[in-house]
Amino acid sequence: MSLNVNEAESDHGLGHATSAPAARMGAKACCICLVAPALAERPPLCRSAACRYRYERLHPSRLCVHCLRPLAAVGSGAVSHCDALACRQAAARQLVAEVGVRRREELNQLRANLGRRRGIATPDHFPVVDLPTRRARLTRLPRRRLALFRAHLEALAPVALALARSGGSEVQAAGTSMASSHRTADDIAASGCANCRGYCCATGARTHAWLRAETLAGFAHKDLTMTAPALVEHYLSFVGERISRNSCVYHGPRGCTLPREMRADICNEYFCPPLIELRAQTTADAPARAFLVTREADGSSRGQFVSLR
Ligand code: SF4
Ligand code: SF4
Ligand SMILES: [Zn+2]
Ligand SMILES: [Zn+2]
Incomplete structure (x- = not known):
């Protein structure tokens, strides 16, 4: 014009x-x-x-x-839409919302179909939890990474034992972060993590599994006779033969191989947005239900009904 x-x-x-x-x-x-x-x-x-x-x-x-x-x-x-920044941003937001709506419809359909096949009378009582999914290949942990991880633990262990023996307030209360009053929601979230296979655990690659002296101290606190080498070897004993490529040393084929009470607080406390939403919907005394969805390598979606009391 x-x-x-x-x-x-x-x-x-x-x-x-x-x-x-x-x-x-x-x-x-x-x-x-x-x-x-x-x-x-x-x-x-x-x-x-x-x-x-x-x-x-x-x-x-x-x-x-x-x-x-x-x-x-x-x-x-x-x-x-025009080229103005605000309009381009609005268009991008609209596109994301439309993709979200389509995905939600697709997953509702998947839930209905699967519910019918499984004889579930009210599949819509299971909230859809669309989990991020990591499908990285498994690989042998490179020797150099194992050596770096060992060196990290060896640096932490003496400090951790000193902290544990002093009983200081910095000691991480081992595993208590998951022992919340929201037990059913936490259990169902754990099922989510098992299905997702540790999408967020890639962060553990750069951070030595987020382990700090306070974490090791929280665990060593239970047995104050433990030596530093024994503490190091105990942590190393949970490193799997094969780990998810470019991820945490404890990221195995089914998720984390480190017992919960030995993990860093962040590993026990972190919930991704879909799990936060699920936890918000779940009351402590009601049965927790969810339809957990993960994506397969071929792009298809896989759903699973989970119900806990
Ligand atoms: S919190 Fe659990 S479900 Fe969410 S991304 Fe991490 S491992 Fe996956
Ligand atoms: S220690 Fe376990 S939960 Fe934490 S980042 Fe590594 S694999 Fe994930
Ligand atoms: Zn004018
Ligand atoms: Zn415009």
Whole structure:
């Protein structure tokens, strides 16, 4: 659409000043004449009758669906939104929301189909929990990584034992973070982690399984006769033969191989957004139910009904 600015300016002789471009006046410009200040945000039109007339003649498909400015006037090659940052962000958010709605419908269908096959009368009583899924290949732990991990433990162990013996407040209370009053929700979350196979555990690769002296102290606290080498060997004994590629040394084929009471607080306390949502929906005294969904390597979804009392 081509605009004749001079013509548009001449249309503003109806009582308001038009000599200063809108940008200079600190207001958004009319999307038709591009000069006079717009009276409203959507659509951004000035008070000129000519601008309104021109605007109303535009086909709706030629307007940005977010800001309602003419697409051609803002130089967009996109079909439904213009190039303005706010409109591109709004379009991206809309796309994410649409994908989410489609995914939710697909999973509701999967739940209904599977429920029918399993003879579950009320599958919709099982909230869908769409888990992130890690399907990395298993690999032998490289010797160099094992040596680095051993060195990390050897540096921590003497400090941990000193902490444990002093009984300081820094000692991590072993495994207590999972012993919450929300037991059923925690158990069902643990089923989620087993299905997901430790998507979030990739972070453990860079952090030596998040282990700190306080973590080891929490465990050593139970047996104060333990020596530093024994503590190191005990932690090393849970490193599996094969681990998930580029992940934590304890990330085995079915998730974490380290007993919960030996893990770092963050490992026991972290819940990914789908599990946070599930926990929020689950009351401590009601049976916990969920339809846990994971993605297979071929992109298909796999669902599992889980019910705990
Ligand atoms: S918290 Fe559990 S379910 Fe969520 S990403 Fe981590 S391992 Fe997977
Ligand atoms: S210690 Fe276990 S829970 Fe923690 S990051 Fe490693 S595999 Fe995951
Ligand atoms: Zn105008
Ligand atoms: Zn726009």
